[in-house]
Amino acid sequence: MSTSISLETIQSGILEKGEAALKQIQQSNTLADLDQVRVSVLGKKGTLSEALKALGQVSAEDRPKLGALANEWKSKIESAIETKKNALEILEIEASLQKTKIDVTIPSRKKHAGSIHPVTSTIRKVSQVLGRIGFDVTVGPEIETDFLNFEAVNIPKDHPARDMQDTFFMGPGVVLRSQTSPVQMRAMRAEKWPIRILCPGAVYRNDSDATHSPMFHQIEGLWVDQKVSMSDLKGTLDFFAKEMFGSETKIRLRPSYFPFVEPGAEVDVSCAICGGRNHKCPVCKGTGWLEILGAGMVHPRLFELAGYNAGEISGFAFGMGVERIAMLMHDIPDLRLMFQGDQRFLKQF
Amino acid sequence: MKISYQWLNEWVDLSGFKTSQEVADLLTARGLEVEGVERQDAGLEKVISVQIIEKVKHPEADRLSLCKVNIGKGEDGTSQYLDIVCGAQNMKVGDIVPLAQVGALLPNGMKIEKGKIRGHVSMGMLCSETELGMAKESEGLLILPEKTPVGWKIADVLGIDDTLFEIKLTANRGDCLSHRGMAREVASATGKPLKNPKVNALDFKNSPIKIELEAGEDAPQFFGCSINGVKVGPSPQWLKLRLEAIGQRSINNIVDISNFLMFEYGFPVHIYDADKLEGGIIKVRRSLKGEKLPMLDGGEVETTGEELIIADGKKPVGLAGVMGGGNSEVSDSTKNVFLECAEFNPTLVRRAAFRFARRSEASLRFEKGIDPAGHALAISRLADLVIKVSGGDVVGSGKVQLASREKLNPKKIKTTVQYINQFLGTDLAEDKILNILTSLECEVKTHGSEIEVSSPSYRLDLNIPQDIAEEVARSIGYNAIPTSIPALSGLPKTNHGNPLAHRLNTIDEMKDILASEGLTEVLNYSFQSDSWIQKFGMKSSVKVLNPISEEQGYMVPSLIPGMMKAYQENERHHFGSDPLAIRLFEVRPVFQAPLDQTIEAKSETDTGVKEHWVVSFLISGPRYDQAIQSERGEVDFYDLKAIVENLFDRLATKGIRMRAADAALLDSTAMDKCSQLYHSGQSMQVAVGKEAIGFFGRIHPKLEAELKLRNTVYWAEFKIDPVISLTPMKERAYKAWSSFPTMERDFAILVDETVPAENLIQSAIKHGKPIAKIVKIFDTYKGAHIPEGKISIGIRVIFSDDAKSLEEKQVDQCSEIIVKKWQEEFKAGLRG
The missing domain is CATH 3.30.56.10 (Phenylalanyl-tRNA Synthetase; Chain B, domain 1)
Structure with missing residues (x-):
């Protein structure tokens, strides 16, 4: 029989080794160190395991007492390891975040942003606004017959109204359309009334300076039906002006003359910039009004040319320069910017 | 046209208006647009009459004088004096002259400041007529009449206190091209009566000159009046003031009074030296071809046989409605005159005025149409006025009218x-x-x-x-008309299934897609110069006959020339070493007609010119708008190809074919037109069926060098209507995907580098049917360990079956077939 070790000796051994292990755990700085401590204490040949081997040498009655003590220390150590492990893990993540930190203020990797030309976006906006009250968009060719460009809108040869537009000619009876009105006649000839159309597109006039471009864009509107009145024209334009330029906008119609309408009107909108209060306003030149379109009641001659019975119907028409509207909406100072393809200008819209 | 407030006031009482602006507002509201209201004395506010008291030569300059002038009495009642340095020569001590005081801003824009001229102070400037804006040219100072009061405002001295309305008259209101016409409008609006002057009506008897009409309805009436014993000379002051106020130069009393009548009544009239009319006859007729007519302005016209002329018994004496002849002109020695007031066909007058580049105040009025019932009154008024300003007596008058004018039927x-x-x-x-x-x-x-x-x-x-x-x-005023919204009769037109609406929507969608690809929409002129178009190997078939300049002389057959202009514009204003990305697109029509044929309308609606809408775009420069240099990259062919593919994918266009441009082309003639545009080894043809609709690729290096581009450009252009026709109108329908897992195999194959990768893909899809669903190139490699002329391509094939799980064996078998076909078709082998 080997000599029995006293219970006290074993108990104090466990206590001593346990305390030492807890200290080692506290002193561990890395997960690897901690793992080493775990092995050295709880591993098969660990200090605590060694201590427990002595269990066989104590008396049967002491054995449970000693077992309880050993287990108590085992779980104490395990829990200390777990706590330390969590703390170390957090530190390690922190460290890795620090290591992979970047300068987030460095400019991004940005894709090119494209843009839609203000003429296109203005045509879209006008079409959308007037679309709400029933207009549909239609288009036609830019090279037109003299007949459709002039005669079909009641401007016969040698009519003084031809002075109003310097037209480009391509050959006998063929012109670059000077207005989008030919589309109206094409539309009326293609189908019976009611007609409710908007005709946007490029038009051409032999004129070039800061306020005139030889190519520019127009949108014309045409509404033909029974009992269409001039108050309908005014209401349509009033709605249009408010939607485009703000609900405070007012319109003013002045009598004018275009051969294709009777009566005819020039239409002004109140200046949204100064509201008529700045007599030095650069936009309206102090008048409080901006001329933006021409309009009127369709001349019955056009209905005859369209093959309609002019006695049954009436209609109104209006036309505006798209660039002019776009310039007002976006504060663009010079018409020529529209056709220079300059990205510094175009990318702003 | 200028209308004088004072002249208008003689015709209708304007005293009910508080300001001239109120008159202007009324006229504008009635459709007679007043573009401007201008006080005649604008700029003369600080110009006064002064008397020269002393005048000595400037000690330092021969041409200058030192003058002391009396500027009138000050507040204390004593005369005030100023020293003025003056460069004019025509004044003497005692003369009364205009002085622009310090602070004046003269009509010609000159600002008067206190000055020192060669050591002597000058407190203003003595003025000439030119400086006062009264004449285009003048010599020396304006010397005022002896009894002119000193210290008065010059406008008061000269009686120039009128206000002028600048009227922009519409083409239909020829009746308002006169003070009487405008007065009628004011009278109608205000209810005040028109103040017609008293006129001694001519009796149209005993005309010593016989009047004949030989042009039928083109000249339906002619009124004449002979006045003997006139004295030609300067116009009286009242007449000068009236004409000068509206911007007309005074010539002599006879010429001036005929102009006065025109601006008063709106009737263009002409006055001949009656002694220069030969044969006792005057007539209107069509010209003969080649008649020579000396004109009032000193020039000569040779008639074409189209225009109306006035002739006496021997010669043409006037271009009817346009200008009188130089051979019958009133001169200082004229004693007897013949007045003409006639009606001519507006179109013939207009054409003649254009033909001979002599549009005048007279022709303008004839073009717009003259009151056919007013000639008798107008010529009677003219006769009164001639006698008033130049003396003389009516010796006879006459008229000839066609039946259509003898009795006018009111409409x-x-x-x-x-x-x-x-x-x-x-x-x-x-x-x-x-x-x-x-x-x-x-x-x-x-x-x-x-x-x-x-x-x-x-x-x-x-x-x-x-x-x-x-x-x-x-x-009532347009503003008194109420507003309403037009009623929709019936339903709004449906756009569903409407090809036009589909076309316009698709164009809009294309623009949005291209913008989202980072391209900027441009609008370029549809006309360019012939030489610029030819630089791109193209030729315009549609010429502008009257272009603004040769630069804008030809309608474009392609948007590419305009795009390149816009590209260069952006390059031109870019400075510094930061790389510039230029990325542009345009969707517009191009124009085409049979080459070398006159363009001529074929019918009321057919011009014979075809318009194709095309989309054109280009990219160049860095791949990213913003990135650090090492990551920025430069765009290349594949960036361009991605834009083309995204465009078709996002539109859901089906059936577009793309082939390498140097491969056997789908449409071989198309490339001929573009061979100067594209690098043949880095471009593709876009086709629908067998028809090529366009190309995209790298710019041809020769063109790139010629244009001296800083960056390589990648560009594209194709017709859009074939694309639209392949773009479904229907909404996209949901498609279910297989719920069974996919399997994949990667292959590294070695193949001749001339074999297009696309062919390997198509082969795998074809022979791997139905389970080889997706085939993609994931890598390419050339270089070490790869024989010269070969390329290693990494291809991934993804297999799936819609109905069941695939088995390994099935995929292996299919893979074997694919590899075998690659071998057979392309001599492609698996890399060991």
């Missing part, structure tokens, strides 16, 4: 109050409407609900009921 326009109200959207009482029409000198008769309007003879623009409605509308 009768029938309408109803109800129609007018319905057409305008108003609710006006019958009385109100009738009063308006009567105030406009219309005769109105009512028959039950119908009203019959006879318009005055001078209103050539009133012909139909709508014209009458307009007269009512502009009289």
Whole structure:
């Protein structure tokens, strides 16, 4: 029989080794160190395991007492390891975040942003606004017959109204359309009334300076039906002006003359910039009004040319320069910017 | 056209208006647009009459004088004096002259400041007529009459206190091209009577000169009057002031009074030296071809046989309605005159004025049409005025009129109050409407609900009921018309399934897709110079006959020339070493007609010119708008190809074919047109069926060098209507995907580098049917360990079956077939 070790000796051994292990755990700085401590204490040949081997040498009655003590220390150590492990893990993540930190203020990797030309976006906006009250968009060719460009809108040869537009000619009876009105006649000839159309597109006039471009864009509107009145024209334009330029906008119609309408009107909108209060306003030149379109009641001659019975119907028409509207909406100072393809200008819209 | 406030006031009482601006507002509201209101004394506010008291030569300069001038009495009642340095020569001590005081801003823009000229202070500037804006040229100072008061405002001294309205008259209102015409409008609006001057009516008897009409309806009436014993000389002051106020230069009393009559009554008239008319006869006829006519302006015209001329018994003496002849002109020695007031065909006058580049105040009025019933009164008034300003006596007068003018039938326009109200959207009482029409000198008769309007003879623009409605509308003011929204009769038109709506929507969508690809929309002129178009190996078939310049002489057959202009514009203004990305697109028509043929209308609606809408775009420069240098990259062919593919994918266009441009082309003729544009080894053809609709690729290096581009450009252009026709109108339908797992195999194959990768993909799809669903190139490699002329390509094939899980064996078998076919078709082997 080997000599029995006293219970006290074993108990104090466990206590001593346990305390030492807890200290080692506290002193561990890395997960690897901690793992080493775990092995050295709880591993098969660990200090605590060694201590427990002595269990066989104590008396049967002491054995449970000693077992309880050993287990108590085992779980104490395990829990200390777990706590330390969590703390170390957090530190390690922190460290890795620090290591992979970047300068987030460095400019991004940005894709090119494209843009839609203000003429296109203005045509879209006008079409959308007037679309709400029933207009549909239609288009036609830019090279037109003299007949459709002039005669079909009641401007016969040698009519003084031809002075109003310097037209480009391509050959006998063929012109670059000077207005989008030919589309109206094409539309009326293609189908019976009611007609409710908007005709946007490029038009051409032999004129070039800061306020005139030889190519520019127009949108014309045409509404033909029974009992269409001039108050309908005014209401349509009033709605249009408010939607485009703000609900405070007012319109003013002045009598004018275009051969294709009777009566005819020039239409002004109140200046949204100064509201008529700045007599030095650069936009309206102090008048409080901006001329933006021409309009009127369709001349019955056009209905005859369209093959309609002019006695049954009436209609109104209006036309505006798209660039002019776009310039007002976006504060663009010079018409020529529209056709220079300059990205510094175009990318702003 | 300028209208004088004072002159207008002689015709109708303007005292009811508080300001001249109120008159202007009224005229504008009635459709006679006043573009500007200008005081005649603008710029003369600080110019006064002064008397020269002393004048000595400037000690330092021969041409300058030192003057002391009396500027009138100051507040203390004593005369005040100023020292002025003056460079003019024509003044002497005692002369009264205009002085622009310090602070004056003269009509010519000159600002007067206190100055020191060679050591001597000058407190203003003595003025000439030119400096006062009274004449284009003048010599020396304006010397005022001896008794002119000193210290008065110069405008008061000269009687130039008028206000001028600048009127922009519409083409239909020829009747308002005169002070009388404008006065009629004011009278109608205000209810004040028109103040017609008293006129001694001529009796049109005993004309010593026989009048003949030989042009039929082109010259339907001619009135003449002979006045003997006139004295030609300067015009009286009142006449000069009237004409100068409206910007007309005074010439002599006879010429001036005929101009006066035109601006007063609106009738262009002509006055001949009666002694220069030969044969006792004057007539209107068509010219013969090649007649020579010396003109008043010193030039000569050779007639074409088209225009109307006035001739005496021997020679042409005037271009009817345009300008009188130099051979019958009134001169200082003229004693006897013949007055002409006639009617000519507006179109013939207009053409002649254009043909001989002599559009004048007279021709303008003839073009717009003259009151056919007013000639007798106009020539009578003229005769009165001639006698008033130059003396003489009427020795006889005459007239000849065709039947159409002897008895003019007033136009009768029938309408109803109800129609007018319905057409305008108003609710006006019958009385109100009738009063308006009567105030406009219309005769109105009512028959039950119908009203019959006879318009005055001078209103050539009133012909139909709508014209009458307009007269009512502009009289009540357009602002008095209410507003309403037009009623939709029936449903709005459906755009569903409508090809036009589909086309416009697709174009809009294309633009949005290209913008989202980082391209900027441009709009370029549709005309470019011939040489610029040819630089791109193209030729325009549509010429502009009257271009602004050769730079804009030809309609474009492609958007590419314009795109390159826009590209260069962006390159031109870019400075510094930061790389510039230029990325542009345009969607517009291009123009095409049979080459070398005159373009001529084929019918009322057919020009014979074809318009194709195309989309054109280009990219160049860094791949990213913003990135650090090492990551920025440079765009290349594949960036361009991605844009093309994204465009078709996002539109859901089906059936577009793309082939390498140097491969056997789908449409071999198409490339000929573009061979100078694209690098043949880095471009592709876009085709629909067998038809090529366009190309995309790298710019041809030769063109790149010629244009001296800083960056390589990758560009594309194709027709859009074939694309639109392959873009479904229907909404996209949901498609289920296989719920069974996919399997994949990667292959590294070695193949000739001339084999297009696309062919390997197509082969795998074809032979791997139905389970090889996706085939993609994931890598390419050339270089070490790869034989010269070969390329290693990494290909991934993804297999799936819609109905069940695939088995390894199945995939292996399919893979074997694919590899075998690659071997057979392309001599491609698996890399070991």
